[in-house]
Amino acid sequence: MITAAQMRAARALAGIDQKTLAERAGVSLPTIQRMEASDGVVRGVVDTLMKVIAALEASGVELVSEGQVSERGGRGVRLRLPPSV
Numbered sequence: 001m002i003t004a005a006q007m008r009a010a011r012a013l014a015g016i017d018q019k020t021l022a023e024r025a026g027v028s029l030p031t032i033q034r035m036e037a038s039d040g041v042v043r044g045v046v047d048t049l050m051k052v053i054a055a056l057e058a059s060g061v062e063l064v065s066e067g068q069v070s071e072r073g074g075r076g077v078r079l080r081l082p083p084s085v
Contacts, residue, residue, distance in 0.1 A: 002063055004038045010077040014059035025055035
């Protein structure tokens with residue numbers, strides 16, 4: 001899934017604050033705050049996690065999972081390139 005560090009980094013790359021992410025994901029601000037304050041992999045209701053991940057991805061961020069092909073390996077986040085015109 002997603003780690004708290006990935007979540008914070010993804011939000012920063014997208015240029016959005018916690019309140020905006022909460023609104024876009026349809027969850028409460030305290031939920032986002034708890035998720036980002038956790039250590040390691042974010043735990044919670046799967047539906048809530050999926051909403052947050054979808055909101056981050058809709059903001060142009062790609063989440064790189066452990067084991068996924070990545071130039072440097074390991075978990076991370078990166079901005080997606082906009083589609084070619």
